[in-house]
Amino acid sequence: MPWIDACSTSDIDEEDLIRWDHAGKTFAIYHAPDGAFFATAGLCTHEQVHLCDGLVMGTLIECPKHNGQFDYRTGEAMRAPVCVNLKTFPVKVEGGRVFVEVA
Amino acid sequence: MGRRDYSPFGADARRAVESGLAAAEWYHTDVPRKVMKDLMARSDQPAIRDTIILYASMVLFAGIGIALWPSWWSAPFWLAYGVLYGSASDSRWHECGHGTAFRTPWMNNAVYQIASFMIMRNPATWRWSHARHHSETYLVGRDPEIAVMRPPELAKLILNVFGVIDVIRFIPTLIRNAVSGPTPEEKTFVPESEWGKVRRAAIVHLAIYVATLALAVWMQSILPLMVIGLPRMYGAWHHIMTGLLQHGGLADNVIDHRLNSRTVLMNPISRFIYWNMNYHVEHHMFPMVPYHALPRLHEIMKADLPPPNRSIAEGFAEMWPAIRRQVLNEDYFIRRDLPPTAKPYREDFHQQVPGMMRPAAAE
Ligand code: FES
Numbered sequence: 001m002p003w004i005d006a007c008s009t010s011d012i013d014e015e016d017l018i019r020w021d022h023a024g025k026t027f028a029i030y031h032a033p034d035g036a037f038f039a040t041a042g043l044c045t046h047e048q049v050h051l052c053d054g055l056v057m058g059t060l061i062e063c064p065k066h067n068g069q070f071d072y073r074t075g076e077a078m079r080a081p082v083c084v085n086l087k088t089f090p091v092k093v094e095g096g097r098v099f100v101e102v103a
Numbered sequence: 104m105g106r107r108d109y110s111p112f113g114a115d116a117r118r119a120v121e122s123g124l125a126a127a128e129w130y131h132t133d134v135p136r137k138v139m140k141d142l143m144a145r146s147d148q149p150a151i152r153d154t155i156i157l158y159a160s161m162v163l164f165a166g167i168g169i170a171l172w173p174s175w176w177s178a179p180f181w182l183a184y185g186v187l188y189g190s191a192s193d194s195r196w197h198e199c200g201h202g203t204a205f206r207t208p209w210m211n212n213a214v215y216q217i218a219s220f221m222i223m224r225n226p227a228t229w230r231w232s233h234a235r236h237h238s239e240t241y242l243v244g245r246d247p248e249i250a251v252m253r254p255p256e257l258a259k260l261i262l263n264v265f266g267v268i269d270v271i272r273f274i275p276t277l278i279r280n281a282v283s284g285p286t287p288e289e290k291t292f293v294p295e296s297e298w299g300k301v302r303r304a305a306i307v308h309l310a311i312y313v314a315t316l317a318l319a320v321w322m323q324s325i326l327p328l329m330v331i332g333l334p335r336m337y338g339a340w341h342h343i344m345t346g347l348l349q350h351g352g353l354a355d356n357v358i359d360h361r362l363n364s365r366t367v368l369m370n371p372i373s374r375f376i377y378w379n380m381n382y383h384v385e386h387h388m389f390p391m392v393p394y395h396a397l398p399r400l401h402e403i404m405k406a407d408l409p410p411p412n413r414s415i416a417e418g419f420a421e422m423w424p425a426i427r428r429q430v431l432n433e434d435y436f437i438r439r440d441l442p443p444t445a446k447p448y449r450e451d452f453h454q455q456v457p458g459m460m461r462p463a464a465a466e
Pocket of ligand 1: 067
């Protein structure tokens with residue numbers, strides 16, 4: 001699977017996320033409070049809302065529409081109304097750039 | 104548009120889905136991400152303070168009420184207790200259901216469960232109905248929380264000031280939920296994985312009511328019911344009053360909360376009971392912002408909103424005549440002017456539903 005150069009590490013504040021669109025798909029890339037980066041599908045599994053307007057709290061992303069929560073490291077649905085897990089994608093950081101392995 | 108059909112299986116529900124209205128993107132005021140992040144930040148402290156004040160006041164008022172019972176001198180204490188039980192529980196249910204009141208999840212859950220019991224809502228069912236209310240606010244046939252259906256039935260609205268309609272609906276639903284889980288209507292918005300939770304919560308609530316009733320029979324006194332159950336009726340008036348103001352007399356079948364929701368500036372006691380949900384346009388547009396940050400959000404976005412009503416009385420003076428007009432003309436609604444600083448209403452958003460936003464219906 002190809003590693004795609006998605007953004008610079010400085011594009012995302014710590015404990016925040018951005019939207020990243022690639023090849024007709026939308027993703028969310030996270031900068032965790034411990035400095036690590038993660039990537040998930042960009043739309044909430046409840047009603048297909050962009051997660052990029054949501055709130056990162058520690059290792060959780062809260063959806064802006066109904067406050068459903070996922071653990072963005074594993075994609076696990078943590079709080080109703082989300083029940084279906086979020087797809088996650090491998091991420092690596094090289095030379096100040098964030099690469100996502102898109103499936 | 105003719106007679107509205109509020110059934111989730113009806114023509115309006117079908118039309119909202121087929122026209123794309125149910126899945127449409129709603130209007131949002133532009134708020135810079137950094138500012139929004141700051142507003143969304145969670146904190147335990149304000150809600151812990153408010154919860155201590157709330158529960159301590161309830162214990163105090165109920166304690167004095169019991170001590171003075173059956174004298175009429177107990178009445179004012181019951182009235183105060185009743186409003187906290189039968190109205191403040193509505194806003195606690197609401198904010199904790201969103202998970203925004205506290206930062207700590209178990210605190211949100213604990214207050215949510217207690218508030219759900221007091222306001223007579225199944226905690227599992229209503230979590231989902233409220234999610235739908237946010238996705239599809241006042242879309243006819245889709246939103247299960249429409250307080251004023253058109254044409255409005257004024258007698259029912261007035262009876263509900265004492266919780267009569269809510270309680271009459273609640274009791275058979277509670278028993279049904281306890282026996283066999285969610286009703287067919289509830290199954291349209293509660294996912295199957297949650298049906299067991301609906302039933303379990305109903306069994307617990309039912310058991311508490313049966314125990315209270317048994318105690319009342321044993322004591323030959325309604326006193327136990329004055330503490331549990333009845334305050335949902337004699338203290339309901341405040342949450343009905345504020346709840347009607349949220350959307351009453353405004354548009355339905357639109358996808359801009361500035362058209363279907365109302366912000367009303369209120370006195371501090373009502374704001375405590377209502378937990379700042381008087382900033383209702385703001386809350387609907389940005390449900391991630393906790394109640395304690397809504398006054399700040401209001402200041403930031405007010406240039407993009409219709410001017411708020413300046414008091415509960417002013418809100419009613421605007422809303423009540425509109426509700427009365429809707430009795431004869433259900434297409435009537437109030438369309439408030441936006442300040443010159445606001446982005447205009449997107450009329451093209453609202454052409455999808457036949458009859459919507461037609462000039463005859465606008466003020
Ligand atoms: S759309 Fe994400 S929680 Fe509903």
